[in-house]
Amino acid sequence: MSDCLDPIEPKIERVIHMATRLIEALEADIAALERGKPAEMRTTHPEIQKLTAVYGRETAGLTPDAAAKAPAPLRASLLAVTKAFADVLARHARIVIRVRNASDGMIRAIAEEVDRRNAPSRTYARTPASATRAPGAMLFNSVV
Numbered sequence: 001m002s003d004c005l006d007p008i009e010p011k012i013e014r015v016i017h018m019a020t021r022l023i024e025a026l027e028a029d030i031a032a033l034e035r036g037k038p039a040e041m042r043t044t045h046p047e048i049q050k051l052t053a054v055y056g057r058e059t060a061g062l063t064p065d066a067a068a069k070a071p072a073p074l075r076a077s078l079l080a081v082t083k084a085f086a087d088v089l090a091r092h093a094r095i096v097i098r099v100r101n102a103s104d105g106m107i108r109a110i111a112e113e114v115d116r117r118n119a120p121s122r123t124y125a126r127t128p129a130s131a132t133r134a135p136g137a138m139l140f141n142s143v144v
Contacts, residue, residue, distance in 0.1 A: 008066050012078050015062060018055040019081045022048070026088045033095050 025042040032040035042048055067075060 008070055009074060011058065011062060012067065012070050012074050015058050016077055016081050018051060018058065019085045021051060022055060023085055023088050026092045030092055030095055033099055
């Protein structure tokens with residue numbers, strides 16, 4: 001019976017190790033964003049991106065039934081690291097959204113200022129100023 005448990009234990013240990021490394025990378029990202037230095041984010045490095053892909057494949061192959069067959073301490077460790085990973089991932093998503101919203105706001109403010117400066121001045125002449133408007137200073141992608 002222990003032979004059928006052997007393959008799952010190393011897999012769970014790998015998942016725990018990968019999740020711990022991803023948590024460290026996400027916490028480093030959060031710290032970099034809070035310092036205002038997005039260039040220092042670790043999740044953009046190819047090594048972390050590869051680790052994320054491998055983690056996704058490993059966790060996809062880890063079924064709840066297989067995890068339930070693991071020893072209790074290993075299962076508890078897996079649950080704890082999974083909860084910690086979800087919490088850090090949620091915090092990371094919140095700060096990335098805040099940074100994105102701030103940068104979008106700055107871009108919109110700059111675009112509105114450019115439009116305001118390029119707007120034709122109103123004259124009191126008999127014929128109105130040209131009705132055509134120049135295209136906006138920037139195009140916005142509301143999806144991203």
